Every structure is written in structure tokens, then in C-alpha cells.
Amino acid sequence: MNHLTPSEIIDLVEGTLDVSRAAHADRCGRCREAAADVRLMLEITAPQADPGENDVPEPSPLFWDQLSARVRSAVSQEPAPPREWMMWRPAFAAVAGVLVLVTAVGTLMLRGAADRPGVPPTPASAVAVNATIEARSDVTLDTNPEVWEVLTAAAADLELDAARDAGMSVQPAAIDGAVHRLNTDELNELGRLLQSEMKRAGN
Amino acid sequence: MPTRAWTWISETKPVNTLTVTNPTDSDLVAAAREGSHAAFDAIVERHRRHVYQLCYRFVGNHEDASDLTQDVFIRAYRALRSFKGDAALSTWLYRIAVNVSLNKVGAKTPRPEPLDALLRANDGRIASADESASDAVLREERAARVRAAIARLPKKQRATLILRVYHELPHEQIAGILGSSVGAVKANFFHALNNLRKLLA
Numbered sequence: 001m002n003h004l005t006p007s008e009i010i011d012l013v014e015g016t017l018d019v020s021r022a023a024h025a026d027r028c029g030r031c032r033e034a035a036a037d038v039r040l041m042l043e044i045t046a047p048q049a050d051p052g053e054n055d056v057p058e059p060s061p062l063f064w065d066q067l068s069a070r071v072r073s074a075v076s077q078e079p080a081p082p083r084e085w086m087m088w089r090p091a092f093a094a095v096a097g098v099l100v101l102v103t104a105v106g107t108l109m110l111r112g113a114a115d116r117p118g119v120p121p122t123p124a125s126a127v128a129v130n131a132t133i134e135a136r137s138d139v140t141l142d143t144n145p146e147v148w149e150v151l152t153a154a155a156a157d158l159e160l161d162a163a164r165d166a167g168m169s170v171q172p173a174a175i176d177g178a179v180h181r182l183n184t185d186e187l188n189e190l191g192r193l194l195q196s197e198m199k200r201a202g203n
Numbered sequence: 204m205p206t207r208a209w210t211w212i213s214e215t216k217p218v219n220t221l222t223v224t225n226p227t228d229s230d231l232v233a234a235a236r237e238g239s240h241a242a243f244d245a246i247v248e249r250h251r252r253h254v255y256q257l258c259y260r261f262v263g264n265h266e267d268a269s270d271l272t273q274d275v276f277i278r279a280y281r282a283l284r285s286f287k288g289d290a291a292l293s294t295w296l297y298r299i300a301v302n303v304s305l306n307k308v309g310a311k312t313p314r315p316e317p318l319d320a321l322l323r324a325n326d327g328r329i330a331s332a333d334e335s336a337s338d339a340v341l342r343e344e345r346a347a348r349v350r351a352a353i354a355r356l357p358k359k360q361r362a363t364l365i366l367r368v369y370h371e372l373p374h375e376q377i378a379g380i381l382g383s384s385v386g387a388v389k390a391n392f393f394h395a396l397n398n399l400r401k402l403l404a
Contacts, residue, residue: 006393007386041396044403045349045368055346055369056259059269064251067269071247071276075240078280 004031013038228292236283243283247276250293253370254300260365261304263350271307275300290379297366298380305358352402359383360395367392 004012004025011017012025012035025031226234226245234242254275259268278299279286286295353361359381366377367388374392378385 005390007389010389010393037400038393038396041400042368045353045364045396045399055350056256057265059255059265063269064248067251067255067272068244068247070273072240072244074273074277075243075280078277 003028004034009034009038013042229288232283232286232288232292235280243280246279246292250296251276253293254296257297257300257365257370258304260350260369261301261308261354261361263354267307271300271303274303278303291376294376294379297370297372297376298382301362301366301380305362308354349399349403352399355402356395356398360391360398363388363391364395364399 004017004021008017008021009031012022012031017025025035226242228246228249231242231246231249235246251272255268255272258271258275259265262268262271275296279296282299286292353364356364362381363377366372366380367374372380374385374388377383378388381388383391
């Protein structure tokens with residue numbers, strides 16, 4: 001039979017070894033000797049051999065309050081532990097960015113569809129969006145047809161009303177806000193990024 | 204959902220104006236996370252002795268043990284958010300204490316006296332209350348040599364032996380502190396005792 005492993009010898013000394021394995025030690029001088037060595041070292045290292053003896057000297061009674069005061073002072077100079085929601089700030093920022101992107105692309109798609117002949121009537125929810133875009137005299141996407149084409153292609157599968165039916169909340173006010181926040185340069189940059197991503201995905 | 208006030212009565216002094224008695228460690232952690240310094244004070248008060256003793260057993264002197272204990276609690280405060288409550292707070296604090304202590308200590312120690320002398324002294328041991336002054340000195344010298352030998356053990360074996368022999372923690376909790384399996388902890392304990400025997404021979 002195999003000799004006891006180091007882990008089993010500890011179990012043997014502590015009286016938790018399985019009976020069948022413990023029986024091996026009764027017949028095996030090598031395992032008995034290993035267990036005896038462990039018992040001996042435990043006796044030597046044991047701090048409780050004498051009642052009241054402690055290997056760690058008890059500090060002055062004043063020490064504990066002084067220690068607490070030192071910790072308190074150090075902690076008071078630390079920033080408070082971050083709240084749960086603060087740990088999600090990066091994720092919130094990323095989600096917010098994606099929402100702005102989707103909203104802007106969807107809005108531009110609706111505008112493009114409204115401008116093209118033979119396109120079905122624009123959903124009611126997009127009317128206000130289009131009005132917002134019309135109010136943006138500074139938006140000159142028409143001067144850059146390539147960007148417009150990219151944005152339209154990226155948003156080809158986006159249907160705001162379908163998204164709403166699926167339970168996603170897309171508020172007209174939010175769309176207005178997003179559109180208002182994007183200037184011409186930002187829209188052009190958005191188109192450039194999308195174009196770049198689409199090219200990369202096509203490789 | 205009713206609002207719960209994070210208040211309690213400290214063993215030694217009232218903290219804030221709260222009235223929740225005997226808060227659990229989880230209660231205190233939750234309150235400290237919400238910014239209650241009083242709750243963190245209570246955590247320190249509750250665990251400082253064991254943390255100090257653990258640090259002392261690694262470094263062997265009061266000054267370093269005191270500094271390390273302070274460091275342990277400051278690190279714990281900074282990392283409070285990462286404490287998920289999967290393990291006991293004491294296990295988490297011990298884990299921090301072991302890490303900062305092992306980072307602090309070196310391996311240079313005086314050579315311990317031979318094992319034979321230790322055994323002879325052990326056989327003749329008498330109760331502390333009755334022993335002579337010279338016996339007490341000898342006993343302390345022997346204890347110092349054992350501590351010095353323990354300090355020469357590999358780090359994980361040293362930590363395992365200290366936690367098991369001096370803090371009497373179960374193998375399962377030691378495994379949680381050291382991030383090992385229970386089997387590995389027992390094997391480390393065995394090797395620690397074996398190496399200690401060789402160091403004292």
C-alpha cells in the first residue's frame with residue numbers, strides 16, 4: 001500500500017484521517033516515524049504549553065487606542081470608498097456614447113428617407129426629429145454625399161418604432177438633444193469613423 | 204422598504220447616536236462602504252488585536268508590528284469595495300496582514316540552538332508561576348530561537364505554520380487566506396514542520 005502523503009500525515013496527527021489509511025500507519029514504520037516527527041515539532045512550537053504564556057507580548061493598554069487613532073487619522077485623509085454606482089461610470093459612459101451614436105444615425109436615416117422620392121411616409125415619432133434637423137441650419141451633410149451615404153448605410157437596419165415596440169425607450173426629446181449636440185464636424189467625424197469601421201469589417 | 208439606520212453601541216464608547224447592538228461584520232462593512240468612519244473604527248477595534256498578533260509573529264517586534272497593523276487597516280479601507288463577503292472579514296484581513304508582513308520580513312535570522320537542547324529543555328518544563336527567573340530566561344531564549352527558525356522557512360510554509368499553530372485557524376480558513384487548496388495547506392504545514400526540525404537540528 002502507498003505511504004501516507006504529507007497531507008494524510010497531518011490528518012493522522014490531528015485525528016481526522018480515514019480509518020483505512022490510518023491502519024497503514026500501524027504497519028508502516030516510515031509513516032509512523034514521520035507522524036512522530038510532526039507531533040514532536042508541534043510540541044516544540046506550541047505556545048500554549050504553559051498556561052498564560054503568550055509568544056506575543058501584550059502591548060501597553062494605551063497602545064490599542066493609539067493604534068485606532070492613527071488608523072482613524074490616516075483613513076480620514078483617504079478618499080471615501082467609491083459608491084457602487086460610481087464603479088459603473090465607465091460602463092455608463094460607454095452605453096451613453098453608443099446611444100448617442102445610434103440616435104444620431106437613426107435620425108439622419110429618417111431625414112434621408114424623407115428627402116427621397118417614393119419613400120413611405122415617415123413614422124409619427126420621426127416628425128419631431130425631422131423638425132429638429134430642419135432647424136439645424138448649420139448641418140450641411142448634403143455637401144458631403146459620401147458621409148451621408150455611409151451614415152445611411154450604417155443605419156439601414158435601424159427602425160426606431162420597431163425598437164420601441166421591443167421595449168427600448170427612445171424619447172423624441174432625447175433625439176432632439178443628441179442632434180443638437182452634434183455639430184457638423186462631429187457628424188462628419190461620425191461618418192468617417194463608421195466608414196473606417198465598415199472597411200475594416202469588410203477585410 | 205424601510206430605511207435602516209447604521210448605528211450601534213460600541214463596547215467601549217458610544218459611536219454616533221445609533222442603537223443597533225452587536226452589529227455583525229457585514230453590517231459594519233456595509234456601513235463603512237456608505238462612508239461611516241465610525242463603522243470602520245468599530246472594525247478596527249474588533250480585529251486589531253488579532254491582526255497585530257499575526258503581524259508580530261512575522262516581524263518579531265512591537266514597532267514593526269504596530270506599523271504593519273496600521274498599514275493593514277488602511278489597505279483594508281482602500282479595498283473595502285472589493286470585499287465581497289464570500290469569506291469572513293477576519294479571513295480577508297488576515298490575508299492582507301499576511302501579504303504586508305511577508306513583504307516586510309526578510310530571511311536573515313540568527314542560527315537557532317540544536318534540537319537536542321530544545322528537547323531537553325522541553326522535557327523539564329515547569330509551570331510559569333513556579334519557575335525560577337533563570338528558567339524563565341532560558342525558556343524565552345528557546346522561544347526566540349524557535350521564532351528565528353520559523354522566520355527562515357519559505358514564506359508560504361511560514362505563513363501556514365503561524366496561522367495553524369499560533370492562531371489555531373482551521374485548514375479551510377488558512378486555505379482561504381493563502382489562496383490555496385486545503386490539501387496544499389496541509390502539505391505546506393507538514394513541510395514547514397519538517398524544515399523547522401532540520402533548522403533546529
